[in-house]
Amino acid sequence: MHIPDGYLSPATAAVMYAASLPFWYRATQKMKALVTGRLVPLIALVAAMSFVIMMFNVPLPGGTTGHAVGSALAAIVLGPWAASLAVSVALVIQALFFGDGGILAIGANVFNMAIAMPFVAFYLYRWLSGSAPIVSARRVMAAALAGYVAINVAALLTAVELGIQPMLFRDAAGHALYFPYGLETAIPAMMLGHLTIAGGVEAVATGLVIAWLQRTNPELLETFSQPGAATARLPRRAGLGLTALIVLTPIGLLAPGTAWGEWSREELAKLGLGYIPAGFDKWSNLWRAPLSDYDLPALNNPTVAYVLSALFGVALVLSAIFALGWLIERITRRGATRTA
Amino acid sequence: MSNAKPARGFIEKTLGDITGALEQTLFAEEIARQGGLLQSLDPRAKLVGALALLIAISVSQNLRVIVALYALTLPVAYASRVPMGFYLKRVWVFMPFFTGVVALPALFNVFTPGAPLVTLIDLASPRVYLAITQPGVVTAAFLLLRVGASVSIAVLLILTTRWTMLLKALRVLRVPQVFVLILGMTYRYIYVLLHAANNIFLARRSRVVGRVSSAENRRWLAASMGVLFAKAYALSDDVYLAMQSRGFRGEAQVMETLAWRGVDWLWLAVFLAVAAGAVWLGH
Numbered sequence: 001m002h003i004p005d006g007y008l009s010p011a012t013a014a015v016m017y018a019a020s021l022p023f024w025y026r027a028t029q030k031m032k033a034l035v036t037g038r039l040v041p042l043i044a045l046v047a048a049m050s051f052v053i054m055m056f057n058v059p060l061p062g063g064t065t066g067h068a069v070g071s072a073l074a075a076i077v078l079g080p081w082a083a084s085l086a087v088s089v090a091l092v093i094q095a096l097f098f099g100d101g102g103i104l105a106i107g108a109n110v111f112n113m114a115i116a117m118p119f120v121a122f123y124l125y126r127w128l129s130g131s132a133p134i135v136s137a138r139r140v141m142a143a144a145l146a147g148y149v150a151i152n153v154a155a156l157l158t159a160v161e162l163g164i165q166p167m168l169f170r171d172a173a174g175h176a177l178y179f180p181y182g183l184e185t186a187i188p189a190m191m192l193g194h195l196t197i198a199g200g201v202e203a204v205a206t207g208l209v210i211a212w213l214q215r216t217n218p219e220l221l222e223t224f225s226q227p228g229a230a231t232a233r234l235p236r237r238a239g240l241g242l243t244a245l246i247v248l249t250p251i252g253l254l255a256p257g258t259a260w261g262e263w264s265r266e267e268l269a270k271l272g273l274g275y276i277p278a279g280f281d282k283w284s285n286l287w288r289a290p291l292s293d294y295d296l297p298a299l300n301n302p303t304v305a306y307v308l309s310a311l312f313g314v315a316l317v318l319s320a321i322f323a324l325g326w327l328i329e330r331i332t333r334r335g336a337t338r339t340a
Numbered sequence: 341m342s343n344a345k346p347a348r349g350f351i352e353k354t355l356g357d358i359t360g361a362l363e364q365t366l367f368a369e370e371i372a373r374q375g376g377l378l379q380s381l382d383p384r385a386k387l388v389g390a391l392a393l394l395i396a397i398s399v400s401q402n403l404r405v406i407v408a409l410y411a412l413t414l415p416v417a418y419a420s421r422v423p424m425g426f427y428l429k430r431v432w433v434f435m436p437f438f439t440g441v442v443a444l445p446a447l448f449n450v451f452t453p454g455a456p457l458v459t460l461i462d463l464a465s466p467r468v469y470l471a472i473t474q475p476g477v478v479t480a481a482f483l484l485l486r487v488g489a490s491v492s493i494a495v496l497l498i499l500t501t502r503w504t505m506l507l508k509a510l511r512v513l514r515v516p517q518v519f520v521l522i523l524g525m526t527y528r529y530i531y532v533l534l535h536a537a538n539n540i541f542l543a544r545r546s547r548v549v550g551r552v553s554s555a556e557n558r559r560w561l562a563a564s565m566g567v568l569f570a571k572a573y574a575l576s577d578d579v580y581l582a583m584q585s586r587g588f589r590g591e592a593q594v595m596e597t598l599a600w601r602g603v604d605w606l607w608l609a610v611f612l613a614v615a616a617g618a619v620w621l622g623h
Contacts, residue, residue, distance in 0.1 A: 045526075046573075048525075061554055099498055178483070180479045204562075205561075209565045
């Protein structure tokens with residue numbers, strides 16, 4: 001799943017770096033707050049272990065073998081933030097010292113395998129295992145399933161990143177400049193291998209190692225698996241879902257036509273309505289949006305503009321919500337101090 | 341029989357991968373110690389130069405520019421005493437196993453319609469038509485050449501720079517010191533854990549006689565992963581204590597011992613000029 005340099009356009013690579021940076025920053029802040037200095041050797045050793053585990057060939061029933069990524073395992077034992085940092089470090093070392101995976105593509109590889117994967121695995125594991133005891137079989141199954149789903153989410157993200165390339169980047173003669181297949185090919189090709197072999201390898205490795213740790217080192221599993229520790233999980237999980245939705249935005253380009261109820265004047269006429277409602281004509285020119293029709297004039301490529309508009313829109317909506325939340329909190333706090 | 345074969349297969353494959361990684365770094369260290377052109381340059385000049393060239397390759401919309409950039413690396417590799425057979429093989433023999441397979445279908449009209457270059461199958465009924473198209477060849481060439489040229493630049497950087505130097509060079513990209521420290525420690529402990537894994541697999545390989553079921557093998561493999569995990573965790577405790585007892589208080593300090601010389605300016609200017617020229621020509 002390591003994307004080499006040459007598959008992604010520089011613009012995509014830059015966007016993926018930009019997407020990964022806040023996670024790195026937040027992870028470092030979080031880990032620093034945990035124990036001063038303890039972070040350095042812990043991340044280094046887990047990263048080294050993750051590097052070595054990525055070399056293991058895991059035998060599957062039927063005789064095939066495959067490599068596990070190990071992000072899910074690290075996330076279950078160390079929590080998603082530490083796992084994210086450790087796997088990132090392992091990926092950077094692979095690219096920078098071993099030539100595995102591109103250097104410009106580090107951002108994308110980190111986002112898929114070191115951010116999406118451990119977070120999905122961690123929250124899925126926690127949700128599936130509920131309040132089951134640390135050494136229960138349910139936790140083994142939860143870990144296996146979390147590993148399976150997490151690597152498939154990572155594979156889907158990889159496929160989307162690759163699949164949007166031919167839509168966005170072609171030379172003047174129309175040749176695809178980077179990865180040449182669209183989403184309709186990239187997603188099935190990627191998922192076929194991951195829903196079967198790679199997913200199986202990750203499930204087997206994650207589940208069996210958790211089972212082994214239950215027998216030999218159960219205390220390693222306790223830190224991040226206490227059922228009571230799950231507080232204020234929802235916003236973060238919602239954030240994850242939101243990120244996934246933004247990443248999947250380009251799929252909207254595949255859909256033909258206009259969203260139901262969002263017709264323009266001309267489309268209304270074509271729908272066979274027979275007439276244009278009087279109010280429509282009156283109001284439809286009232287407001288010309290700054291990103292009209294999601295097409296920025298500065299960027300001639302409509303797809304780039306579409307995705308950028310999506311990101312901009314999300315940022316706008318989020319800041320509006322946060323501003324509102326902040327305002328409400330201020331007002332309620334002021335009310336609370338006054339009554340007290 | 342059917343069980344014994346994959347069982348031996350995965351141990352030997354893993355041993356091969358581990359040995360390969362160890363060999364590769366030993367080889368890189370050996371070349372990095374030789375007195376060639378790139379070896380004599382400051383790692384910061386090489387790192388920034390390599391990034392500029394990687395970006396130039398990535399931006400180019402012209403195949404000839406990508407080929408020219410790759411061709412320029414050849415004399416530089418030669419002057420840096422990189423074994424040319426290895427340098428060419430590393431990219432053009434190993435890459436096709438992955439990128440070649442990816443690029444192959446793009447040649448055909450099924451994925452890239454266009455003017456046919458070679459018609460392979462042309463049946464009237466049932467209608468079966470398969471041809472290598474002109475745009476298909478261009479598309480596949482873009483992917484293969486871009487990946488090949490990028491890998492070559494990365495290989496040159498890795499082969500001619502000792503890893504400790506490359507780490508120090510990262511500071512020039514404003515990578516925080518704590519990350520440089522973590523990367524360095526990780527690199528160091530990868531060897532400790534690779535050797536541990538190597539021993540685990542060798543021990544298994546030399547003690548097992550006869551058939552072992554696939555399920556048993558998986559359990560064994562999970563146990564060795566678990567052992568490594570627990571070992572890494574325990575080792576990180578020891579390392580932390582050792583660091584603390586030597587005065588580590590959470591602040592990373594990486595010694596800056598790099599010396600920038602006039603010739604580094606010259607070569608950095610050359611790298612940047614070539615990259616800028618390629619961006620200009622390729623756009």
